Amino acid sequence: MFKLDPRIEKDSTFIKDLPLCQVRLQNDSRYPWLVLLPRENGLTEVYELSSDQQAQLMVESSLVSKALAKSTECKKINVANLGNVVSQLHWHVVARFENDLTWPAPIWGVGTSVPWQDQKRAEFIDSFLTNLAELFN
Amino acid sequence: MFKLDPRIEKDSTFIKDLPLCQVRLQNDSRYPWLVLLPRENGLTEVYELSSDQQAQLMVESSLVSKALAKSTECKKINVANLGNVVSQLHWHVVARFENDLTWPAPIWGVGTSVPWQDQKRAEFIDSFLTNLAELFN
Numbered sequence: 001m002f003k004l005d006p007r008i009e010k011d012s013t014f015i016k017d018l019p020l021c022q023v024r025l026q027n028d029s030r031y032p033w034l035v036l037l038p039r040e041n042g043l044t045e046v047y048e049l050s051s052d053q054q055a056q057l058m059v060e061s062s063l064v065s066k067a068l069a070k071s072t073e074c075k076k077i078n079v080a081n082l083g084n085v086v087s088q089l090h091w092h093v094v095a096r097f098e099n100d101l102t103w104p105a106p107i108w109g110v111g112t113s114v115p116w117q118d119q120k121r122a123e124f125i126d127s128f129l130t131n132l133a134e135l136f137n
Numbered sequence: 138m139f140k141l142d143p144r145i146e147k148d149s150t151f152i153k154d155l156p157l158c159q160v161r162l163q164n165d166s167r168y169p170w171l172v173l174l175p176r177e178n179g180l181t182e183v184y185e186l187s188s189d190q191q192a193q194l195m196v197e198s199s200l201v202s203k204a205l206a207k208s209t210e211c212k213k214i215n216v217a218n219l220g221n222v223v224s225q226l227h228w229h230v231v232a233r234f235e236n237d238l239t240w241p242a243p244i245w246g247v248g249t250s251v252p253w254q255d256q257k258r259a260e261f262i263d264s265f266l267t268n269l270a271e272l273f274n
Contacts, residue, residue, distance in 0.1 A: 045206075045214055047199035058195045062184035069182075076224075077182055080217035084233055084241035087213075096221055104221035109242040 002039040005088040011113070015125055016132075020056040021091070023064060025125060028113035032072045032095040032124065034064055043089040046081050057091065064093050067131035071124070072097075082108060139176040142225040148250070152262055153269075157193040158228070160201060162262060165250035169209045169232040169261065171201055180226040183218050194228065201230050204268035208261070209234075219245060 002022070012024035012035055026033035038049060038057060046054060065077045074095035081091050094107055102110050116124070139159070149161035149172055163170035175186060175194060183191060202214045211232035218228050231244055239247050253261070 045202065046195075046216060047202050047214075051196075054195045054199060055192045058183075058191045059188075062191060065182065065184050076219075076221050077184075078217065078219045078221070079183060080215065080219070080243075082213075082215050082217070082241075082243060084213050084215070105246040106217075106219060106243040 003041055004037065005086050007086050008035065008037070008088060008090060013121070016129065018060045018063075020053055021060050023060075025116075025121065026113075027115055029116040029120065030101050030111075030114050031107050032068060032074070033107070034068060034093045034128075036060060036064060036091040036093065038089055038091075040089070044083060044087045045089065046091075048089070061091060061093060063132060063135050066135055067128055068093060068095050070131040071095075071127040075103075078106065080106075080108075140178055141174065142223050144223050145172065145174065145225060145227060150258070153266065155197045155200075157190055158197050160197075162253075162258065163250075164252055166253040166257065167238050167248075167251050168244050169205060169211070170244070171205060171230045171265075173197060173201060173228040173230065175226055175228075177226070181220060181224045182226065183228075185226070198228060198230060200269060200272050203272055204265055205230060205232050207268040208232075208264040212240075215243070217243075217245075 012026050015023045015025050021036040021038050024035045026035055038053060049057060061079055065079065069077055072095040075098050076096045078094045078096055079092065096103060149163050152160045152162050158173040158175050161172045163172055175190060186194060198216055206214055209232040212235050213233045215231045215233055216229065233240060
């Protein structure tokens with residue numbers, strides 16, 4: 001059974017399972033920030049996935065990126081596997097704006113998370129899932 | 138013909154062309170830091186590559202990551218496409234250590250680059266290319 005690191009579980013909210021990855025929303029309304037978690041235990045580096053899984057991660061990262069870009073009309077998508085703090089393999093997909101808090105610097109490790117308001121989170125997830133579904137059609 | 142952004146050209150050194158990407162060494166000895174540039178002009182986002190190119194980027198990213206990890210015996214590989222400053226599509230592959238300058242925070246936009254000494258750069262590139270070649274055998 002796939003086990004989620006407790007810090008990732010606490011800091012993010014389940015959105016959807018794709019064929020390889022669980023898609024979660026970071027509990028930080030400062031950025032539209034999604035996290036993809038390949039449902040394999042005990043991995044840290046992208047290259048520890050099988051070749052097929054690596055290709056699938058790229059497919060899912062791009063679908064999520066496109067849907068996120070459409071929902072947010074952002075300036076740039078940032079994708080990354082860092083994992084210096086939480087080692088469980090996870091893949092960030094973040095929408096960036098020229099007027100966001102840390103632009104053009106990266107977002108990680110800056111300040112304190114600001115939780116989403118319930119309604120805004122629900123609206124964001126609804127928009128994202130609608131745009132994601134359209135990419136599968 | 139593939140055109141390199143002049144800032145990327147100034148800030149990094151050519152190492153090798155892989156089937157999709159040019160591999161360059163960032164001119165910053167604080168981190169073992171490689172940059173992969175898909176040889177396509179006018180792209181900014183990973184998802185603007187064709188599906189085959191996206192899969193190939195993942196293949197090349199993992200090969201470069203494995204060779205870099207072997208050369209450096211690092212704690213973690215960080216991979217990312219940010220592109221908030223230089224928009225030309227480029228992919229970072231960075232070896233991280235628990236005692237490096239900014240661990241566990243990301244490396245981008247911190248302080249000032251420290252150029253490589255010629256001999257150390259040559260030794261690093263030699264080691265990296267040897268480990269990369271072994272992965273192709």
